[in-house]
Amino acid sequence: MASVKLQCVSKxxxxxDGDSLHVLQNVDLNVPEKSITAIVGASGSGKSTLLNIIAGLVQPDRGCVFLNGVKASDFKDWGSMTYMFQEDRLLPWRTAARNVAFGLEAQGVKRAERKERVAETLALVGLDQFADSYPHELSGGMRSRVALARSLVTRPTMMLMDEPFSKLDPTIRSQMHTEVLRIAELMSMTIVFVTHDVEEAVVLAKQIVVLNPRPGRVRETRTVDLSYPRDPAAPEVHEQARSLRASL
Ligand SMILES: Nc1ncnc2c1ncn2[C@@H]1O[C@H](COP(=O)(O)OP(=O)(O)OP(=O)(O)O)[C@@H](O)[C@H]1O
Ligand SMILES: [Mg+2]
Structure with a gap:
C-alpha cells in the first residue's frame, strides 16, 4: 500500500502580471510505506510545491491526493505527518529543549509528559547534553539535529523533508544521513525527501522520482536496489548517481 499517492496532479x-505559471503537470506519485522516496529535480521544477501539496498547505488545481488510502480532503490524522524545512526555523529566544517542545505545546501535551518526550527525542538525535543551549550557541550540524528532533517529537509516521541538510558541509551532512536512516528504521517512518543532490538521493532513497524542469513532470521513477548503509564512496553508489545525473 502506498501511504502517499498523487494522481495526475497539476498546479x-x-x-x-495576470499570467499563470504552470508548475506541476500530471504528476503521478506512489510513496510506499516505511521507506524513503527522494524527489530530485532542477531548481524551480516544483519540488517544494509538491511537498506542500502532500502536506495540504497548497491545493492542487487538478488531480487527487491520497494519504494512507484516504482522500486528502477526508484525511484526519495530520498529526502523524511532520515537515522539515530547508531552513531550520529555530526560534532564537528558545533553548534547544524548548524549540523541540514547540509542537507538543501546540498539541496541549502536559508539562511533565512534554519534558520526558523532549528529553527522549534530544537523546535520540544525540543532543541530550545541549538541551539548555540556545540556537546561536550550536553548530550548524547541531542546529540540524534540533530541527530533526523538533520534527520527531510528535512521533510522526510520515516525514516530509525539503533539502534540510543542503547548507551543511559534506561530513556533517553525511552524519545526518546516517541519523535519518537509523531513526527512519527505528520509528518505521515513511519519508519523502526533496533534494537536487543526486548523491544524497542515492544514499538515502529506496525510490527516486526525477522531475523535469517547469512545468514539473515525472520523467522517471526508479528503485535503488542497494542495501543500507550505503557508502557514498562505493562504486555502485557512484554508478547510480552517474546515471541519475544523466537522466537529469
Ligand atoms: N506561492 C507561490 N506563488 C507563486 N509562485 C510560486 C509560489 N510557490 C512557488 N512558486 C513558483 O513555482 C515554481 C516552483 O517553485 P518550487 O519552490 O516548488 O520549486 P523547487 O523545485 O522547490 O525549487 P528549489 O530547488 O529552488 O527549491 C517557481 O517558479 C516558483 O517561483
Ligand atoms: Mg524548493
Whole structure:
C-alpha cells in the first residue's frame, strides 16, 4: 500500500502580471510505506510545491491526493505527518529543549509528559547534553539535529523533508544521513525527501522520482536496489548517481 499517492496532479500559480505559471503537470506519485522516496529535480521544477501539496498547505488545481488510502480532503490524522524545512526555523529566544517542545505545546501535551518526550527525542538525535543551549550557541550540524528532533517529537509516521541538510558541509551532512536512516528504521517512518543532490538521493532513497524542469513532470521513477548503509564512496553508489545525473 502506498501511504502517499498523487494522481495526475497539476498546479498553476497566478502571477502578478495576470499570467499563470504552470508548475506541476500530471504528476503521478506512489510513496510506499516505511521507506524513503527522494524527489530530485532542477531548481524551480516544483519540488517544494509538491511537498506542500502532500502536506495540504497548497491545493492542487487538478488531480487527487491520497494519504494512507484516504482522500486528502477526508484525511484526519495530520498529526502523524511532520515537515522539515530547508531552513531550520529555530526560534532564537528558545533553548534547544524548548524549540523541540514547540509542537507538543501546540498539541496541549502536559508539562511533565512534554519534558520526558523532549528529553527522549534530544537523546535520540544525540543532543541530550545541549538541551539548555540556545540556537546561536550550536553548530550548524547541531542546529540540524534540533530541527530533526523538533520534527520527531510528535512521533510522526510520515516525514516530509525539503533539502534540510543542503547548507551543511559534506561530513556533517553525511552524519545526518546516517541519523535519518537509523531513526527512519527505528520509528518505521515513511519519508519523502526533496533534494537536487543526486548523491544524497542515492544514499538515502529506496525510490527516486526525477522531475523535469517547469512545468514539473515525472520523467522517471526508479528503485535503488542497494542495501543500507550505503557508502557514498562505493562504486555502485557512484554508478547510480552517474546515471541519475544523466537522466537529469
Ligand atoms: N506561492 C507561490 N506563488 C507563486 N509562485 C510560486 C509560489 N510557490 C512557488 N512558486 C513558483 O513555482 C515554481 C516552483 O517553485 P518550487 O519552490 O516548488 O520549486 P523547487 O523545485 O522547490 O525549487 P528549489 O530547488 O529552488 O527549491 C517557481 O517558479 C516558483 O517561483
Ligand atoms: Mg524548493
Amino acid at each position: 498553476w500559480f497566478a502571477r502578478r
